[in-house]
Amino acid sequence: MRIGELSRRTDVAVYLLRYYEEQGLLHPQRGAGGYREYVEEDVAIVRRIRSLLAAGLGTSTISTVLPCLRDTGDRLVPTCSDLLADLHQERDRIAQVISDLQASMNALDDVIAAAPADVTRRALASLDM
Known part of the structure; x- marks a missing residue:
């Protein structure tokens, strides 16, 4: 999926998705023509990012903790x-x-x-x- 669809599915502005990429929180592939290509897991990652931001964490901290969290559907659980x-x-x-x-x-x-x-x-x- 392209960035516009990810934005619609997560209700997160395109410029914020680009910012998350700049901060190393998202890692889209590049398709033909250089377009960002996202996978289904990126929807879940964006939701985790939003939850952590709402909890008061900054993006630098999120980049450290994000790989060590699992989403159970109703909460984030540390795995490291x-x-x-x-x-x-x-x-x-x-x-x-x-x-x-x-x-x-x-x-x-x-x-x-x-x-x-x-x-x-x-x-x-x-x-x-």
Whole structure:
């Protein structure tokens, strides 16, 4: 199948499929005229990539873990013993980002709470427009 069909079947834009190829996540064959040719397994690979991106992993990490994951239909299962340590590291990184964002939100809440009543009223009135 060509890239347009892969895009339709996975609901992923063509430019993203090309990006996944640039990142080494997809490896299409080249047909006559240089067109990318994808196989059925590429549909599953794109779905795994999308799941991992949604989980907060970057493409460089995905390129490392993708070969060590099996799709059972309802979840991705690690198949390489050393993969779990990498996944725990990524989880810890994401937890730290969440913690940092929570601290930023709390600091912003403090600034908002310190606003004088008249400023708060004007701000709320402008939101009702």
